[in-house]
Amino acid sequence: MSLPFIFLIISNCFMTLAWYGHLKYLHDAPLWQAILFSWIIALLEYSFMIPATRILDAHGWSLGQMKITQEAMTLIVFVPFMLLLFKQPLKLDYLWAGFCLLGCVYFVFRSQN
Known part of the structure; x- marks a missing residue:
């Protein structure tokens, strides 16, 4: 069951880089280059997020969880x-x-109903 969490961490590394990496690496680049850079990285993010959510769904997790x-x-x-x-x-x-945020995690998992 740890595989989806590894995928989520990898996915979030890519997404954080996609959202904010252009500010460091492409600060002076035209906007279209920053957008293209971010979308290419976001594709990698989706490659890990989708399998993670499918695995969690198969284990009965709700969308909120x-x-x-x-x-x-x-x-x-x-x-x-x-x-x-x-x-x-x-x-x-x-x-x-x-x-x-830990409180959010607690409340969303507190009740299985």
Whole structure:
């Protein structure tokens, strides 16, 4: 069952790069190049996200459970990306936001009904 989570992490690495990588690597490029760069990377993201959601669906996960889990994975991937690649400062509010997201995970999995 760990395979979908590995796929989600890989997927979120690609998606974070697609969404924000152009700001670092193509900052002065024309908009069309940034869009093309992002869409090519997003295709790789879909190549991992689709199998992950199909596996989770086959194990009986609801759409809400899949989405909240994906959002938690996004935060897990985004914070190191923000700190290491963009050299952004770590703020205590990010920790609180992470706890709120963990609360979302708790509530979406709390009841199986």
